[in-house]
Amino acid sequence: MGRIPRAYLINRVVTLFLTILIAATIIWIIPRLSPVDPAEIALGRMAAGAGSVANSEEILAQLRANMGIDQPLIVQYIKYLTGALVFDFGLSTAAFPTPVSTLILNALPWTLGLMILSLVITFFIGNLLGALMVWDRSPKLVRVAIPAAMVFTSIPPILSGLLLMWIFAAKLQWFPLTGAYGIMVEPGWSWDFVLSVLHHGFLPALSIVIVTFGFWALGMRGLMISVQGEDYVKLAEAKGLRPRYILYRYMIRNAILPQITAFALKIGLLIAGQVLVERIFAYNGMGKLLYDAILNQDFPVIQGVSYVIILMTALSVFLVDLLYPFIDPRIRHEAA
Amino acid sequence: MTSQDNVPMTRAEKQQAKRLKRFDNPWMNPKLLWGLGLLLAIVALGLLGRIFWDPDLVFTGSAPLKLPPVGFENLRRQEGIWDYPLGTDGGGRDMLAMIIVGAPNTLFVGLLASLIGMSIGIFLGFSAGFLGGRIDDTIRVLADVMITIPPLLILVVFQSAFGDVTLTMMALLIAGFVWQSPTRLIRAQVLSMKQSGYVQMAQLSGASTGHIMFREMLPNLVPYLFGSFIASVTTSIVTAVGLEVLGLGPQRIPTLGRTIYEAINAGALIQNLWWWWGIPTLLLAVIFIGLLLINLGLDEVSNPRLRKLS
Numbered sequence: 050m051g052r053i054p055r056a057y058l059i060n061r062v063v064t065l066f067l068t069i070l071i072a073a074t075i076i077w078i079i080p081r082l083s084p085v086d087p088a089e090i091a092l093g094r095m096a097a098g099a100g101s102v103a104n105s106e107e108i109l110a111q112l113r114a115n116m117g118i119d120q121p122l123i124v125q126y127i128k129y130l131t132g133a134l135v136f137d138f139g140l141s142t143a144a145f146p147t148p149v150s151t152l153i154l155n156a157l158p159w160t161l162g163l164m165i166l167s168l169v170i171t172f173f174i175g176n177l178l179g180a181l182m183v184w185d186r187s188p189k190l191v192r193v194a195i196p197a198a199m200v201f202t203s204i205p206p207i208l209s210g211l212l213l214m215w216i217f218a219a220k221l222q223w224f225p226l227t228g229a230y231g232i233m234v235e236p237g238w239s240w241d242f243v244l245s246v247l248h249h250g251f252l253p254a255l256s257i258v259i260v261t262f263g264f265w266a267l268g269m270r271g272l273m274i275s276v277q278g279e280d281y282v283k284l285a286e287a288k289g290l291r292p293r294y295i296l297y298r299y300m301i302r303n304a305i306l307p308q309i310t311a312f313a314l315k316i317g318l319l320i321a322g323q324v325l326v327e328r329i330f331a332y333n334g335m336g337k338l339l340y341d342a343i344l345n346q347d348f349p350v351i352q353g354v355s356y357v358i359i360l361m362t363a364l365s366v367f368l369v370d371l372l373y374p375f376i377d378p379r380i381r382h383e384a385a
Numbered sequence: 386m387t388s389q390d391n392v393p394m395t396r397a398e399k400q401q402a403k404r405l406k407r408f409d410n411p412w413m414n415p416k417l418l419w420g421l422g423l424l425l426a427i428v429a430l431g432l433l434g435r436i437f438w439d440p441d442l443v444f445t446g447s448a449p450l451k452l453p454p455v456g457f458e459n460l461r462r463q464e465g466i467w468d469y470p471l472g473t474d475g476g477g478r479d480m481l482a483m484i485i486v487g488a489p490n491t492l493f494v495g496l497l498a499s500l501i502g503m504s505i506g507i508f509l510g511f512s513a514g515f516l517g518g519r520i521d522d523t524i525r526v527l528a529d530v531m532i533t534i535p536p537l538l539i540l541v542v543f544q545s546a547f548g549d550v551t552l553t554m555m556a557l558l559i560a561g562f563v564w565q566s567p568t569r570l571i572r573a574q575v576l577s578m579k580q581s582g583y584v585q586m587a588q589l590s591g592a593s594t595g596h597i598m599f600r601e602m603l604p605n606l607v608p609y610l611f612g613s614f615i616a617s618v619t620t621s622i623v624t625a626v627g628l629e630v631l632g633l634g635p636q637r638i639p640t641l642g643r644t645i646y647e648a649i650n651a652g653a654l655i656q657n658l659w660w661w662w663g664i665p666t667l668l669l670a671v672i673f674i675g676l677l678l679i680n681l682g683l684d685e686v687s688n689p690r691l692r693k694l695s
Contacts, residue, residue: 068530076542083546203677205623207630208666211645211654215663219654226654317535318623324537325627329649340631343545351545355538363533 053374065367072359073133076352077126088112090346091142138353143345149353152338157357159229160334163250164323167257175262176308179269180301183277186292202263207325210256214330217252224252227331253330257323268311272304279303306377313369317362324358417682423675427488427668434485442469442479443486443639450477454660472660474644475651480664487639488668494556494640495622501560502617503610506567511598513568514575525572528565536562536620537627544633552635559624563617570613571606578602608687615680619673626669641665 080087091112092105113119116139117128132138138149181187201209218226230236230245276282277300285295327336335354342350434440442448454472455465465472471480513524540558544550550558575598578584587597628634629642630649648654648662 064526064529067526068533071530072534072539075539079539079543080546200674200677203619203673204670205626205673207626207645208669211649211662211666215654215659219657317533318620321535321537321627322623325630328631339541343541343631343633346545348546351542355542358538359534362535366533 053371058371061367061370065363068363069360070130072363073130073356074126076355077129080348080352081122087116087142087348088118094142133356136353136357138356139349141342141347141350143342143347143350149349152350153335153353153357156333156335156338156354159332160323160327160336163253163257163327163332163334164320166250167254167261167323168319170254171258171262172265172308172312174258175265176269176301176305178262179266180273180296180304182266182270183273184296184300186296199263199267201260202267204260205325206257206260206322207329209260210253210326210329213252213256225249229333249332253326253332256326257319261319261322264315265308265311268308269304272307273300276300276304309369309376310373313366316365320358320362412686414682414685416678416685420675420678420680420682423671423678424492427492427672427675431485431489431492434481438481438485440482440486442482444478446477448473448477448479451475451656451658451661454480457660460657471664474647474661475653475658476647478639480660483639483644484641484664484668487641487644487665488672490552490638491622491625491641491669492672494552494559494625495618497553497556498559498621498625499563499614499617501557502563502621503567503614505560505564506613507571507603507610509564510568510571511575511602514572515579515594515598521572524568528568528572531562532565532569534562536624540624540628541631541633544628549636550634552638552640555625555628555634556621559621562624563620567610567613567617570609574606574609575602578605608683612680612683612687615676615683619676619680622669622672622676641669 088109092109095108096105110119117125120128136150136153140146141149141152144152178191181191214226218224225231225248229249230242231249234242234245236242282295282299285299286292290299323334324336324339326332327334328340331337335358338350339354341347342354448469449463450473451459451461452463452469452473453459453465455467455470457465457472469479469481471484473479474483509524509528513521536559539562543558544555584597584601587601592601625634625640626642626645629640630646632643632646632650634640634643636643642665644665645662648658648665651658651661653659653661
């Protein structure tokens with residue numbers, strides 16, 4: 050592992066492992082503290098569908114055995130943990146007998162696609178704007194317009210999503226109101242489908258982009274201020290290098306590095322925000338899956354979705370921490 | 386040229402003198418004051434609104450359905466009337482009364498959760514930084530672990546298991562997820578402060594650990610604590626609104642997030658009932674912008690390098 054000291058690596062791996070273990074445990078304990086009996090919910094659903102249910106006692110016992118909740122708690126816990134390791138969360142109760150992992154696998158590509166797209170766009174735009182705010186040669190318009198746009202930073206993406214939905218989907222009808230692709234389009238690798246996906250994904254992505262680019266811009270602004278006064282920038286200017294060259298090759302390249310660590314701290318909030326955006330746009334991702342599961346009291350799905358999202362967050366923080374010394378050779382991890 | 390010469394100052398000079406004076410006291414920062422002003426306006430809306438408006442109009446069916454704000458027309462060609470100046474929602478509730486009751490609730494959750502979270506953070510951060518050893522290891526690992534868990538998802542599991550919650554209960558739950566960053570921040574500051582002269586002086590003169598921690602070191606951390614506090618208020622409100630928009634907040638108490646949830650579920654976007662979701666959205670935006678301005682202002686107070694650029 051080259052530059053990463055073994056003690057640091059062990060520390061990060063232990064933290065990652067503990068994060069996943071603690072999160073998984075909390076998610077497991079909470080429903081068991083609640084007075085609600087999942088077997089009775091399932092029975093209630095049957096009764097609602099059939100009008101009445103005969104020999105309900107036997108059915109309840111059978112449901113409990115199926116769900117494994119008649120066993121001692123410690124056995125349930127160990128079963129749950131070993132299941133979670135291989136992403137086995139049992140069967141969905143609302144969409145019985147679909148496994149939870151299948152539902153999540155269907156939703157995951159949508160969420161990941163939306164997330165990566167909006168992250169790349171915001172990281173690029175945000176850092177460039179932040180740098181231009183400080184650069185003394187940027188056009189005046191940039192300096193005046195950005196602080197105004199900065200106001201958007203503070204707003205969570207659900208609010209911008211609602212606004213965009215109203216203007217561009219409900220009023221102007223340029224974009225569809227909900228969904229991830231048109232109902233008339235057959236999913237597949239056809240040109241129509243790709244166009245439909247892009248058309249549907251534009252507004253959710255935009256609502257995330259316009260409220261998060263300011264976060265990067267603000268951070269970049271602070272970093273550029275500290276880089277601005279450095280000797281190597283003065284030397285480059287004295288050498289007569291082109292100002293644009295100095296901006297990109299000397300200032301931005303040095304200032305951008307801590308932004309990558311900022312990303313690690315922010316990612317949890319970003320993912321949580323995106324879940325809500327997916328919910329209001331009824332986008333076929335994890336957010337919609339979670340919302341439907343909440344409506345249906347579908348606990349295996351709620352647990353599975355929460356677990357997978359927490360796992361994604363923890364893994365990205367872990368990767369950023371490990372990759373950082375390779376991106377910025379000046380950083381050497383102390384054996385913490 | 387100074388004013389002692391009794392030569393009248395030009396306008397530009399007066400402005401400069403004023404600016405210099407203003408920066409003598411960094412706390413009189415315009416961004417900070419604007420931010421505080423916006424939040425106080427929300428609080429005033431809640432307090433004065435209860436006096437001058439009837440908060441009982443938040444009950445379902447206390448007003449006609451789907452009336453638009455004054456000066457607008459809804460799809461049924463009804464015009465807004467002054468009895469319900471901001472219109473009414475699909476359940477016959479007056480929007481003005483909804484925000485008078487709802488907006489302070491949202492702020493309350495944020496402030497309470499952060500106050501508790503900060504207290505835990507101060508306590509743990511000081512213990513970790515000052516006592517060191519095994520206590521430090523435990524607290525540091527715990528904070529590192531908890532900081533990567535998004536609070537929204539744990540709380541989704543919690544609230545869907547337990548059903549209805551009260552505002553205070555929700556604030557307490559959120560508080561369990563906003564202590565990590567203050568803990569880390571304070572621990573780092575305490576570690577560096579421990580080496581400074583005045584702390585070692587206090588130690589040599591036999592001051593107790595509690596005295597050094599809370600009387601000597603804590604006052605020096607105040608600007609950091611404020612910044613951290615505002616950041617956690619923002620996180621708490623974002624989390625609370627997130628839960629409410631998923632339909633998981635308090636069910637019987639009007640909150641801005643729950644109003645948005647009901648509006649989306651009733652198809653307010655398609656029916657062009659913009660006031661139903663728009664007014665709570667606008668108020669939430671005001672709250673978040675206020676918090677942002679306070680945070681930017683605090684940054685300038687504690688980091689003078691940023692001031693000249695504003």
